[in-house]
Amino acid sequence: MRKIHLRTIALAALAAAPLLAAADVTIERLVQQAGISEGSIAVRDIPGWRGARKILIRDIGIELDGIVDDSAGVEVVVVATLAEAMQHAGDADAIVGFCDAELFALAKRLAWVQIYWAGAERCLAVPEVASGRLMMTNMQKMSSPVIAEHAIGMMFSLARNLPQFIRRMDGGDWEGGDEATAGMTPIAGKTLLVAGLGGIGTEVARLGAALDMRVIGTRNSSRSGPDFVDYVGLSHELDDLAGEADVIVNALPLTNDTKGLLDKEFFASTRRGAIFINVGRGQTVVTDALLAALESGHLSGAGLDVTDPEPLPAEHPLWQQKNVVITPHVAGVGGEFERHRALLVENLRRYIAGDHLLNVVDPKKGY
Numbered sequence: 404m405r406k407i408h409l410r411t412i413a414l415a416a417l418a419a420a421p422l423l424a425a426a427d428v429t430i431e432r433l434v435q436q437a438g439i440s441e442g443s444i445a446v447r448d449i450p451g452w453r454g455a456r457k458i459l460i461r462d463i464g465i466e467l468d469g470i471v472d473d474s475a476g477v478e479v480v481v482v483a484t485l486a487e488a489m490q491h492a493g494d495a496d497a498i499v500g501f502c503d504a505e506l507f508a509l510a511k512r513l514a515w516v517q518i519y520w521a522g523a524e525r526c527l528a529v530p531e532v533a534s535g536r537l538m539m540t541n542m543q544k545m546s547s548p549v550i551a552e553h554a555i556g557m558m559f560s561l562a563r564n565l566p567q568f569i570r571r572m573d574g575g576d577w578e579g580g581d582e583a584t585a586g587m588t589p590i591a592g593k594t595l596l597v598a599g600l601g602g603i604g605t606e607v608a609r610l611g612a613a614l615d616m617r618v619i620g621t622r623n624s625s626r627s628g629p630d631f632v633d634y635v636g637l638s639h640e641l642d643d644l645a646g647e648a649d650v651i652v653n654a655l656p657l658t659n660d661t662k663g664l665l666d667k668e669f670f671a672s673t674r675r676g677a678i679f680i681n682v683g684r685g686q687t688v689v690t691d692a693l694l695a696a697l698e699s700g701h702l703s704g705a706g707l708d709v710t711d712p713e714p715l716p717a718e719h720p721l722w723q724q725k726n727v728v729i730t731p732h733v734a735g736v737g738g739e740f741e742r743h744r745a746l747l748v749e750n751l752r753r754y755i756a757g758d759h760l761l762n763v764v765d766p767k768k769g770y
Contacts, residue, residue: 428741430749434761437544437602439746442763446754449538452496452514455755459488459510461500463519465744477755497754499747502526513537515754519743520735521546521602522684523764524657532766539764540750542743544602549738550708551606554652554682555614557706557728561678562588562650566704566728586676586703591615596648598641598665599683600628601770604654607682608632611650619644623660623768642672650678657684658769665689670696676703682734685711690721697724708734 433439446452457478460467467481480491488501492509499517502525507513514537518526521543531537560566567583595611597604597620605628608618612631619634621641628635636644638660645651651673655661666689673679679702681688690711696702704726713732721727750760764770 428745430745433742433745437547437742438605439544439761441759441761442538442540443759444538444763445757445759446515446538447757449514452757453512454757455496456512457495458497458499458751458754459491459495459501461488461519463500465519465740465747502529502532504529504531507531507537515540515760517747517750518542521770522657523770524684527764527766527769532764535766538760539766540760540762541764541770542746543762543770545742545746546735546738547602547606549736550603550682550734551610553708553730553734554603554607554654554680554706555610557680557708557730558590558650558652558678560728561680561704561706561726562590566725570725590650593617593649594619594647596620596644596651597632598651598653599623599655600632600635601654601656603682604652605629607652607654616650619647642669645669645673645677648674648677651680653679653681653683653687655683655687656770657686661687663687663689665693667692667695670701673702675701678702678704678706680706681710682708685709685713694720694724697721697726702726704728706730708732 455477457480460479460481462481462483482488482491485501485503485506488506489509492506494512495510496512497515498506498510498513500519502516502518507529516532516537516539518539518541521541523539523541526539527533532539564583564587571583591614593616595616595618597608597618600608600620600622604620608620608629609631611618618632619636620628620632621636621638621644622628623638626635626637653665655664664687670692679693688711693705697705706728708730709732715721715729721729746761753760
Protein backbone atom coordinates (compact mmCIF):
# COMPACT_ATOMS: atom_id res chain seq x y z
CA MET A 404 0.00 0.00 0.00
CA ARG A 405 1.23 3.48 -0.80
CA LYS A 406 2.48 5.39 2.21
CA ILE A 407 0.06 8.00 3.53
CA HIS A 408 1.62 11.41 3.95
CA LEU A 409 0.53 13.38 7.01
CA ARG A 410 1.33 17.02 6.44
CA THR A 411 0.59 20.36 8.00
CA ILE A 412 -0.37 23.41 6.00
CA ALA A 413 0.98 26.75 7.15
CA LEU A 414 -1.29 29.58 6.13
CA ALA A 415 1.67 31.91 5.78
CA ALA A 416 3.44 29.43 3.53
CA LEU A 417 0.38 29.10 1.33
CA ALA A 418 0.22 32.84 0.88
CA ALA A 419 3.94 33.41 0.42
CA ALA A 420 5.04 30.43 -1.67
CA PRO A 421 5.47 31.07 -5.41
CA LEU A 422 2.48 29.32 -6.94
CA LEU A 423 3.65 28.74 -10.47
CA ALA A 424 6.98 30.37 -10.98
CA ALA A 425 7.87 28.16 -13.92
CA ALA A 426 4.75 29.03 -15.88
CA ASP A 427 4.44 32.52 -14.39
CA VAL A 428 0.83 31.83 -13.46
CA THR A 429 -0.42 33.54 -10.32
CA ILE A 430 -3.90 33.30 -8.89
CA GLU A 431 -4.39 36.99 -9.67
CA ARG A 432 -3.66 36.47 -13.36
CA LEU A 433 -5.73 33.30 -13.42
CA VAL A 434 -8.76 34.99 -11.89
CA GLN A 435 -8.48 37.84 -14.37
CA GLN A 436 -7.85 35.74 -17.48
CA ALA A 437 -10.30 32.92 -16.78
CA GLY A 438 -13.02 35.07 -15.25
CA ILE A 439 -13.21 33.04 -12.04
CA SER A 440 -15.60 34.32 -9.39
CA GLU A 441 -15.96 33.68 -5.68
CA GLY A 442 -18.98 32.21 -3.95
CA SER A 443 -21.56 34.31 -2.20
CA ILE A 444 -21.17 32.58 1.19
CA ALA A 445 -17.95 32.60 3.19
CA VAL A 446 -16.74 29.30 4.62
CA ARG A 447 -16.99 30.69 8.15
CA ASP A 448 -20.74 31.14 7.57
CA ILE A 449 -21.38 27.50 6.64
CA PRO A 450 -23.69 26.10 9.34
CA GLY A 451 -21.73 23.91 11.72
CA TRP A 452 -18.27 24.88 10.43
CA ARG A 453 -15.80 24.87 13.31
CA GLY A 454 -12.61 25.76 11.52
CA ALA A 455 -10.15 23.85 9.37
CA ARG A 456 -8.61 20.90 11.18
CA LYS A 457 -8.13 18.05 8.73
CA ILE A 458 -8.05 18.11 4.92
CA LEU A 459 -8.09 14.92 2.88
CA ILE A 460 -6.46 15.28 -0.58
CA ARG A 461 -6.35 12.84 -3.46
CA ASP A 462 -2.95 12.65 -5.13
CA ILE A 463 -3.29 12.97 -8.91
CA GLY A 464 0.16 14.33 -9.58
CA ILE A 465 -0.35 17.97 -8.67
CA GLU A 466 2.79 19.17 -6.92
CA LEU A 467 2.11 19.82 -3.23
CA ASP A 468 5.68 20.52 -2.16
CA GLY A 469 6.16 24.12 -1.18
CA ILE A 470 2.58 24.70 -0.10
CA VAL A 471 2.65 22.65 3.10
CA ASP A 472 4.45 23.23 6.35
CA ASP A 473 4.82 21.62 9.75
CA SER A 474 3.94 24.67 11.82
CA ALA A 475 0.24 25.38 11.32
CA GLY A 476 -2.14 22.95 13.01
CA VAL A 477 -4.10 21.76 10.01
CA GLU A 478 -3.59 18.10 9.30
CA VAL A 479 -3.40 17.20 5.63
CA VAL A 480 -3.70 13.57 4.56
CA VAL A 481 -2.69 12.78 0.98
CA VAL A 482 -4.03 9.48 -0.37
CA ALA A 483 -4.01 7.71 -3.71
CA THR A 484 -7.23 5.69 -3.63
CA LEU A 485 -10.81 5.88 -2.42
CA ALA A 486 -10.17 2.93 -0.11
CA GLU A 487 -7.35 4.85 1.56
CA ALA A 488 -9.51 7.94 1.80
CA MET A 489 -12.21 6.02 3.64
CA GLN A 490 -9.69 5.02 6.30
CA HIS A 491 -9.01 8.69 7.12
CA ALA A 492 -12.37 10.38 6.42
CA GLY A 493 -13.94 10.18 9.86
CA ASP A 494 -12.72 13.51 11.17
CA ALA A 495 -12.03 15.30 7.88
CA ASP A 496 -13.76 18.64 7.39
CA ALA A 497 -12.59 19.06 3.76
CA ILE A 498 -12.09 16.53 0.95
CA VAL A 499 -10.23 17.25 -2.29
CA GLY A 500 -10.46 15.09 -5.40
CA PHE A 501 -13.20 12.62 -4.47
CA CYS A 502 -16.94 12.60 -5.05
CA ASP A 503 -18.42 9.58 -3.34
CA ALA A 504 -21.57 9.39 -1.22
CA GLU A 505 -20.19 6.64 1.04
CA LEU A 506 -17.00 8.61 1.67
CA PHE A 507 -18.95 11.76 2.47
CA ALA A 508 -21.17 9.84 4.87
CA LEU A 509 -18.10 8.74 6.82
CA ALA A 510 -16.85 12.33 7.15
CA LYS A 511 -19.12 13.60 9.91
CA ARG A 512 -17.46 17.04 10.06
CA LEU A 513 -17.33 17.55 6.29
CA ALA A 514 -18.04 21.11 5.14
CA TRP A 515 -16.23 21.52 1.81
CA VAL A 516 -15.57 19.33 -1.24
CA GLN A 517 -13.16 20.38 -4.02
CA ILE A 518 -13.19 18.30 -7.21
CA TYR A 519 -10.38 18.22 -9.76
CA TRP A 520 -12.67 18.36 -12.79
CA ALA A 521 -15.30 20.76 -14.11
CA GLY A 522 -18.41 18.63 -14.67
CA ALA A 523 -20.43 18.59 -11.46
CA GLU A 524 -23.37 16.38 -12.44
CA ARG A 525 -22.08 13.20 -10.79
CA CYS A 526 -21.36 15.00 -7.53
CA LEU A 527 -24.73 16.72 -7.58
CA ALA A 528 -26.31 13.27 -7.45
CA VAL A 529 -25.03 13.05 -3.86
CA PRO A 530 -27.87 14.37 -1.66
CA GLU A 531 -25.60 16.34 0.67
CA VAL A 532 -24.18 18.25 -2.29
CA ALA A 533 -27.47 18.65 -4.14
CA SER A 534 -29.11 20.13 -1.06
CA GLY A 535 -26.32 22.66 -0.62
CA ARG A 536 -25.38 21.35 2.83
CA LEU A 537 -21.88 20.70 1.56
CA MET A 538 -20.10 23.50 -0.29
CA MET A 539 -18.55 22.19 -3.49
CA THR A 540 -16.00 23.87 -5.72
CA ASN A 541 -14.76 22.61 -9.08
CA MET A 542 -12.02 23.19 -11.62
CA GLN A 543 -14.24 24.96 -14.12
CA LYS A 544 -12.20 26.92 -16.68
CA MET A 545 -8.90 25.37 -15.61
CA SER A 546 -8.68 23.04 -18.64
CA SER A 547 -10.42 25.44 -21.03
CA PRO A 548 -7.34 26.32 -23.15
CA VAL A 549 -6.36 22.74 -23.99
CA ILE A 550 -9.97 21.60 -24.54
CA ALA A 551 -10.51 24.53 -26.88
CA GLU A 552 -7.39 23.57 -28.81
CA HIS A 553 -8.76 20.02 -29.10
CA ALA A 554 -12.01 21.37 -30.54
CA ILE A 555 -10.17 23.57 -33.03
CA GLY A 556 -7.96 20.63 -33.98
CA MET A 557 -11.05 18.56 -34.74
CA MET A 558 -12.48 21.43 -36.77
CA PHE A 559 -9.39 21.66 -38.96
CA SER A 560 -9.19 17.89 -39.33
CA LEU A 561 -12.74 17.71 -40.66
CA ALA A 562 -12.53 20.84 -42.81
CA ARG A 563 -9.42 19.48 -44.53
CA ASN A 564 -10.72 15.87 -44.78
CA LEU A 565 -7.78 14.51 -42.80
CA PRO A 566 -9.66 11.36 -41.68
CA GLN A 567 -10.00 10.39 -45.35
CA PHE A 568 -6.26 10.72 -45.95
CA ILE A 569 -5.28 8.98 -42.72
CA ARG A 570 -7.27 5.90 -43.76
CA ARG A 571 -5.28 5.77 -47.02
CA MET A 572 -1.87 5.87 -45.36
CA ASP A 573 -1.72 2.14 -44.56
CA GLY A 574 -2.12 1.36 -48.25
CA GLY A 575 0.32 4.00 -49.41
CA ASP A 576 -2.40 5.62 -51.52
CA TRP A 577 -0.86 8.93 -52.67
CA GLU A 578 -3.54 9.99 -55.12
CA GLY A 579 -6.51 9.50 -52.81
CA GLY A 580 -9.06 10.28 -55.46
CA ASP A 581 -11.88 12.79 -55.68
CA GLU A 582 -13.64 11.27 -52.69
CA ALA A 583 -10.81 12.27 -50.38
CA THR A 584 -10.73 15.89 -51.51
CA ALA A 585 -14.47 16.46 -51.92
CA GLY A 586 -15.73 19.14 -49.59
CA MET A 587 -12.35 20.40 -48.44
CA THR A 588 -12.91 23.96 -47.28
CA PRO A 589 -11.09 26.86 -45.62
CA ILE A 590 -12.07 28.02 -42.13
CA ALA A 591 -11.35 31.75 -42.44
CA GLY A 592 -14.52 33.71 -43.10
CA LYS A 593 -16.83 30.93 -41.90
CA THR A 594 -19.32 31.30 -39.06
CA LEU A 595 -18.60 29.51 -35.78
CA LEU A 596 -21.42 28.92 -33.31
CA VAL A 597 -20.40 28.13 -29.74
CA ALA A 598 -23.19 26.62 -27.66
CA GLY A 599 -22.35 27.55 -24.10
CA LEU A 600 -20.06 30.54 -23.62
CA GLY A 601 -18.60 29.36 -20.35
CA GLY A 602 -14.91 28.77 -19.76
CA ILE A 603 -14.41 26.27 -22.58
CA GLY A 604 -16.81 27.94 -24.96
CA THR A 605 -15.27 31.37 -24.51
CA GLU A 606 -11.81 29.99 -25.23
CA VAL A 607 -13.11 28.24 -28.36
CA ALA A 608 -14.67 31.52 -29.44
CA ARG A 609 -11.41 33.40 -28.89
CA LEU A 610 -9.46 30.95 -31.03
CA GLY A 611 -12.14 31.01 -33.72
CA ALA A 612 -12.03 34.79 -33.88
CA ALA A 613 -8.23 34.65 -34.15
CA LEU A 614 -8.71 32.43 -37.21
CA ASP A 615 -10.80 35.15 -38.85
CA MET A 616 -14.09 33.38 -38.25
CA ARG A 617 -17.35 35.16 -37.50
CA VAL A 618 -18.21 33.97 -33.99
CA ILE A 619 -21.68 33.74 -32.48
CA GLY A 620 -22.70 31.99 -29.29
CA THR A 621 -25.30 31.28 -26.66
CA ARG A 622 -25.30 31.47 -22.91
CA ASN A 623 -27.95 30.83 -20.31
CA SER A 624 -27.40 33.81 -18.05
CA SER A 625 -27.23 36.94 -20.22
CA ARG A 626 -26.36 38.43 -23.59
CA SER A 627 -23.06 39.80 -22.37
CA GLY A 628 -19.93 38.43 -23.96
CA PRO A 629 -16.38 39.25 -25.01
CA ASP A 630 -15.66 41.64 -27.86
CA PHE A 631 -14.56 38.83 -30.18
CA VAL A 632 -18.07 37.32 -30.17
CA ASP A 633 -20.24 39.06 -32.76
CA TYR A 634 -23.56 38.03 -31.25
CA VAL A 635 -24.53 36.42 -27.94
CA GLY A 636 -27.94 34.77 -27.91
CA LEU A 637 -29.86 33.27 -25.05
CA SER A 638 -30.38 29.53 -24.80
CA HIS A 639 -33.77 29.60 -26.55
CA GLU A 640 -32.10 31.06 -29.67
CA LEU A 641 -29.83 28.05 -30.19
CA ASP A 642 -31.79 26.41 -33.02
CA ASP A 643 -32.13 29.68 -34.94
CA LEU A 644 -28.42 30.45 -34.63
CA ALA A 645 -27.53 26.91 -35.72
CA GLY A 646 -28.93 27.75 -39.14
CA GLU A 647 -26.27 30.44 -39.57
CA ALA A 648 -23.25 28.34 -38.62
CA ASP A 649 -20.71 26.46 -40.70
CA VAL A 650 -19.14 25.00 -37.56
CA ILE A 651 -20.98 24.29 -34.30
CA VAL A 652 -19.06 23.58 -31.10
CA ASN A 653 -21.05 22.22 -28.19
CA ALA A 654 -19.54 23.30 -24.88
CA LEU A 655 -22.69 22.99 -22.79
CA PRO A 656 -22.64 21.59 -19.25
CA LEU A 657 -25.02 18.76 -18.40
CA THR A 658 -28.04 20.04 -16.49
CA ASN A 659 -31.73 19.21 -16.42
CA ASP A 660 -32.24 21.85 -19.09
CA THR A 661 -29.47 20.70 -21.43
CA LYS A 662 -29.93 16.93 -21.25
CA GLY A 663 -31.01 15.79 -24.73
CA LEU A 664 -31.20 19.42 -25.89
CA LEU A 665 -29.42 18.79 -29.20
CA ASP A 666 -32.07 16.55 -30.72
CA LYS A 667 -33.67 15.82 -34.09
CA GLU A 668 -35.17 19.31 -34.28
CA PHE A 669 -31.84 20.91 -33.48
CA PHE A 670 -29.92 19.03 -36.18
CA ALA A 671 -32.71 19.73 -38.67
CA SER A 672 -32.19 23.44 -38.00
CA THR A 673 -28.47 23.31 -38.78
CA ARG A 674 -27.06 24.50 -42.08
CA ARG A 675 -26.55 21.67 -44.54
CA GLY A 676 -22.87 20.75 -44.68
CA ALA A 677 -22.10 22.09 -41.21
CA ILE A 678 -19.46 20.53 -38.96
CA PHE A 679 -20.54 19.55 -35.44
CA ILE A 680 -18.07 19.22 -32.56
CA ASN A 681 -18.83 18.13 -29.01
CA VAL A 682 -16.41 18.87 -26.17
CA GLY A 683 -19.20 19.51 -23.66
CA ARG A 684 -21.17 16.56 -22.34
CA GLY A 685 -22.31 13.49 -24.26
CA GLN A 686 -25.81 13.42 -22.81
CA THR A 687 -26.61 16.90 -24.11
CA VAL A 688 -26.85 15.25 -27.55
CA VAL A 689 -29.43 12.73 -28.75
CA THR A 690 -27.01 10.30 -30.38
CA ASP A 691 -29.50 8.75 -32.80
CA ALA A 692 -30.39 12.21 -34.10
CA LEU A 693 -26.72 13.06 -34.60
CA LEU A 694 -26.11 9.76 -36.40
CA ALA A 695 -29.08 10.33 -38.70
CA ALA A 696 -27.82 13.81 -39.60
CA LEU A 697 -24.42 12.36 -40.48
CA GLU A 698 -25.72 9.40 -42.46
CA SER A 699 -28.06 11.60 -44.48
CA GLY A 700 -25.22 13.98 -45.34
CA HIS A 701 -26.95 16.90 -43.67
CA LEU A 702 -23.86 17.30 -41.46
CA SER A 703 -20.57 17.08 -43.32
CA GLY A 704 -18.74 15.75 -40.29
CA ALA A 705 -18.52 15.52 -36.52
CA GLY A 706 -15.74 15.63 -33.94
CA LEU A 707 -16.72 13.90 -30.70
CA ASP A 708 -14.67 13.86 -27.54
CA VAL A 709 -17.74 12.91 -25.50
CA THR A 710 -20.57 10.57 -26.43
CA ASP A 711 -23.74 9.02 -25.11
CA PRO A 712 -23.29 6.25 -24.14
CA GLU A 713 -19.77 6.55 -22.85
CA PRO A 714 -17.59 4.62 -23.39
CA LEU A 715 -18.96 4.29 -26.90
CA PRO A 716 -19.50 0.55 -27.60
CA ALA A 717 -17.20 -0.96 -30.22
CA GLU A 718 -20.17 -1.97 -32.36
CA HIS A 719 -21.77 1.49 -32.39
CA PRO A 720 -22.31 2.80 -35.96
CA LEU A 721 -20.63 6.12 -35.15
CA TRP A 722 -17.29 4.29 -35.33
CA GLN A 723 -17.99 3.38 -38.96
CA GLN A 724 -18.70 6.92 -40.15
CA LYS A 725 -15.99 8.14 -42.52
CA ASN A 726 -16.60 11.77 -41.62
CA VAL A 727 -16.34 11.42 -37.84
CA VAL A 728 -13.37 11.89 -35.51
CA ILE A 729 -13.81 10.28 -32.08
CA THR A 730 -11.52 10.71 -29.10
CA PRO A 731 -12.24 8.99 -25.76
CA HIS A 732 -12.98 11.99 -23.52
CA VAL A 733 -9.37 13.14 -23.56
CA ALA A 734 -9.70 16.79 -24.64
CA GLY A 735 -8.51 17.95 -21.24
CA VAL A 736 -5.45 15.69 -21.22
CA GLY A 737 -2.10 17.37 -21.69
CA GLY A 738 -3.18 20.57 -20.04
CA GLU A 739 -0.79 22.06 -17.55
CA PHE A 740 -1.56 21.27 -13.92
CA GLU A 741 -0.25 24.68 -12.91
CA ARG A 742 -3.68 26.26 -13.37
CA HIS A 743 -5.33 23.54 -11.30
CA ARG A 744 -2.67 23.85 -8.63
CA ALA A 745 -3.02 27.62 -8.44
CA LEU A 746 -6.75 27.36 -7.84
CA LEU A 747 -6.32 24.55 -5.32
CA VAL A 748 -3.70 26.51 -3.37
CA GLU A 749 -5.88 29.59 -3.29
CA ASN A 750 -8.98 27.69 -2.21
CA LEU A 751 -7.00 25.93 0.52
CA ARG A 752 -5.78 29.32 1.74
CA ARG A 753 -9.29 30.75 1.67
CA TYR A 754 -10.78 27.69 3.35
CA ILE A 755 -8.34 27.77 6.24
CA ALA A 756 -9.05 31.49 6.66
CA GLY A 757 -12.82 30.92 6.45
CA ASP A 758 -13.15 33.18 3.42
CA HIS A 759 -15.18 33.00 0.19
CA LEU A 760 -14.03 30.16 -2.10
CA LEU A 761 -13.51 30.33 -5.87
CA ASN A 762 -15.49 28.31 -8.43
CA VAL A 763 -18.35 27.43 -6.09
CA VAL A 764 -20.90 25.15 -7.79
CA ASP A 765 -24.53 26.26 -7.63
CA PRO A 766 -26.66 23.13 -7.08
CA LYS A 767 -29.69 24.81 -8.64
CA LYS A 768 -27.86 25.65 -11.86
CA GLY A 769 -25.87 22.44 -11.97
CA TYR A 770 -22.51 24.16 -12.55
